[in-house]
Amino acid sequence: MLGGNLKLTTVFGIEIKVNVSWVFIAALLSWALAKGYFPVLHEGLQQIDYWSMSIIAVLGLFASILLHELAHSIVARAFGLEIKSITLWLLGGMAEMRDEPPTPKAEFLMAIAGPAASISLAGLFYLTGVALGSGGSAALIGLVASYLAKLNLVLAIFNLAPAFPLDGGRVARAAIWSATGNYQRATDIASIMGSIFGLGLIALGLISLLTGMGLSSLWLVILGLFIRFAADASRAQAQAKHTLAGERVSDIMTANPICVSPDIPVAHLIEHYMYKYPFEFFPVVDNGQLVGSVSLHEVKRVPPGERGAIPVHQITRPLTDDHTIGIDASAAQALAQMQATGQSLLMVTRGQAIVGVIAMRDILRLVTLKTTLANS
Numbered sequence: 001m002l003g004g005n006l007k008l009t010t011v012f013g014i015e016i017k018v019n020v021s022w023v024f025i026a027a028l029l030s031w032a033l034a035k036g037y038f039p040v041l042h043e044g045l046q047q048i049d050y051w052s053m054s055i056i057a058v059l060g061l062f063a064s065i066l067l068h069e070l071a072h073s074i075v076a077r078a079f080g081l082e083i084k085s086i087t088l089w090l091l092g093g094m095a096e097m098r099d100e101p102p103t104p105k106a107e108f109l110m111a112i113a114g115p116a117a118s119i120s121l122a123g124l125f126y127l128t129g130v131a132l133g134s135g136g137s138a139a140l141i142g143l144v145a146s147y148l149a150k151l152n153l154v155l156a157i158f159n160l161a162p163a164f165p166l167d168g169g170r171v172a173r174a175a176i177w178s179a180t181g182n183y184q185r186a187t188d189i190a191s192i193m194g195s196i197f198g199l200g201l202i203a204l205g206l207i208s209l210l211t212g213m214g215l216s217s218l219w220l221v222i223l224g225l226f227i228r229f230a231a232d233a234s235r236a237q238a239q240a241k242h243t244l245a246g247e248r249v250s251d252i253m254t255a256n257p258i259c260v261s262p263d264i265p266v267a268h269l270i271e272h273y274m275y276k277y278p279f280e281f282f283p284v285v286d287n288g289q290l291v292g293s294v295s296l297h298e299v300k301r302v303p304p305g306e307r308g309a310i311p312v313h314q315i316t317r318p319l320t321d322d323h324t325i326g327i328d329a330s331a332a333q334a335l336a337q338m339q340a341t342g343q344s345l346l347m348v349t350r351g352q353a354i355v356g357v358i359a360m361r362d363i364l365r366l367v368t369l370k371t372t373l374a375n376s
Contacts, residue, residue: 005087014073016066019089029061030054033147041143053144060148062088064121068155069093071117072110072167079106084340096340099333100241104178111170118156125149163197164190165230184242191235198228240335240367243374247331252366253348253356259285260294262313266302269294269312283347283354284316290347290354292316293323324349325358335363 005017033054034047065088073083073095085096101107126149132142160168169190177186201224208217260269260282273282274296281295291313298315299307317323322341325334327350334346338360348356 011070012074012077014070014083014095015085017085017087019087021089022062026058026062030058033057037147038143042140045140049140053140056141057144057147060125060144061151064118064148064152064155065093067121068114068117068159069095071113075110075113076101076106079103079110081106099336100183101174104174107174107177108171111167111174114167115156115159118152118159122149122152122156125152161197162190162193163227163231164194165234166194166197166227169194169197169231184238187238188235191231191238194231194234195228198224198226198231200224201227237335237339239371240364241332243367243370244330244332244335244363247366249325249329249331249334249348249358250327250356252331252334252362253327253358254362255356257283257347257354257357259283259354260312262286262291262316263311265308266299266310266312266315267307270299270307274299280345283357284312285354286313289352290319290324290349292319293347323347326350327355331358331363331366334358335360338363 005019008016008018010016030051031054034050038050038053039045066086069086069088073086076083076095076097079102081097081099081101083095083097087094087096101110125145129142129146129149132138132145159166160171162168162172164170164173164187172193173186173190176189177183180186201220203224205217205220205222205224208220258273258277258279260273262284269282281293283290284292284294294312294316298317302310302315322337322343323346325337325346325348327348338344338346344360346358347354348358
């Protein structure tokens with residue numbers, strides 16, 4: 001993922017985020033539409049009209065991708081899967097799903113929901129374009145609607161390509177999973193299909209670039225690189241989960257971690273904890289109850305001259321579900337949570353008390369060790 005993500009709003013309890021790459025794609029697409037596409041379709045307008053149409057079209061694309069991802073998420077929730085957030089980025093969108101689909105049927109229905117939404121939107125925009133295409137200022141909105149109809153149709157068709165992690169690849173995984181009864185094998189095959197598809201897009205983009213098709217060919221290369229990377233990452237993630245089967249968080253965690261009191265001064269934290277222990281952060285515990293954590297990131301915000309007077313509780317990072325996991329959870333669940341939230345460490349809890357800490361490196365070390373021994 002490029003850059004950082006910004007939270008926009010919450011829909012149906014799902015956080016809607018936008019990656020900063022959307023600023024780039026929005027500006028580039030608006031410019032291309034205002035300078036090239038709409039002037040060809042309708043000559044003689046002022047630049048402000050072309051730019052207005054382009055901005056509306058970009059916002060329409062944004063909304064279309066969001067509705068595409070919401071369709072996936074609503075079906076996923078119907079099968080009891082937790083969808084925490086949706087992130088819209090440079091080339092589309094991605095829903096953050098903590099667990100895998102429970103059955104091939106669930107996988108199929110979740111996958112097909114996105115293209116179905118895009119096809120429905122294409123039809124709606126097409127009818128709007130026809131209705132407004134009689135002339136006058138309404139016809140300009142009709143041109144935008146017709147453009148969005150084509151774009152949603154292309155989005156649906158492209159996503160139906162049998163290449164994981166595209167929706168068509170997930171449909172393929174559901175079919176293979178149903179036929180073989182083996183989720184791991186289905187994921188492997190669908191991921192290989194996605195990797196090959198990504199290589200094909202890269203090759204097509206490079207050939208188009210070398211034969212004078214213009215810099216737009218680079219989009220095929222970028223898209224191919226993303227699909228290949230995502231397919232390979234999905235396959236590795238599935239293999240890791242398979243390897244971790246039966247392993248519990250309690251088996252891997254570091255028990256009884258060093259904790260700090262919220263009442264000690266920041267200077268005491270630095271002198272007696274940060275200088276002494278090579279840990280990335282320290283859990284903050286008040287009367288046996290975990291209340292948050294503190295790290296160098298929070299400490300360095302306190303001016304050196306004030307560190308002796310400011311207590312730790314004033315800079316403590318509040319406790320969230322992203323930073324904790326229950327002791328009864330599986331190691332695979334811990335890995336999935338870390339990958340979804342970007343955390344490299346999780347605090348392991350029993351009720352309101354902390355009982356350990358689990359790190360990404362510890363999980364990956366176990367995966368590597370078990371894989372090596374299994375192949376020896």
